[in-house]
Amino acid sequence: MAEHELPSLAPGQCPACGAPGVMTVFNGTLPLASGTRTVGVSNLRGEQCAICEEVFLDCDSQSRFLAVADDLVLQAGNSIG
Numbered sequence: 001m002a003e004h005e006l007p008s009l010a011p012g013q014c015p016a017c018g019a020p021g022v023m024t025v026f027n028g029t030l031p032l033a034s035g036t037r038t039v040g041v042s043n044l045r046g047e048q049c050a051i052c053e054e055v056f057l058d059c060d061s062q063s064r065f066l067a068v069a070d071d072l073v074l075q076a077g078n079s080i081g
C-alpha cells in the first residue's frame with residue numbers, strides 16, 4: 001500500500017471524491033443518527049461537495065456536531081446498561 005496521506009488539493013476540490021471546483025458553502029442542519037434516535041444539529045457551517053454531497057464542517061461546527069454525537073452515545077449507553 002502507498003502512503004495514506006491525501007494528495008494536495010486544488011482550491012475547491014472535494015477531498016472525498018476528488019472533483020475540482022465543486023465545493024459550495026454549507027450552512028444549515030445535519031441529521032445525526034444514533035441507534036433508534038435521530039436528532040438535527042442546527043446552525044452548522046462548512047463546505048459541501050456538489051457532486052457527492054459530502055459535508056466538511058468548520059472546526060467549530062465539527063466539534064459541536066461531535067459533542068452532540070458523544071451525548072447521544074452516552075444516552076444510548078445509559079439506556080442499555
Ligand SMILES: [Zn+2]
Pocket residue numbers: 014015016017018019049050051052053054
Ligand atoms: Zn465530492
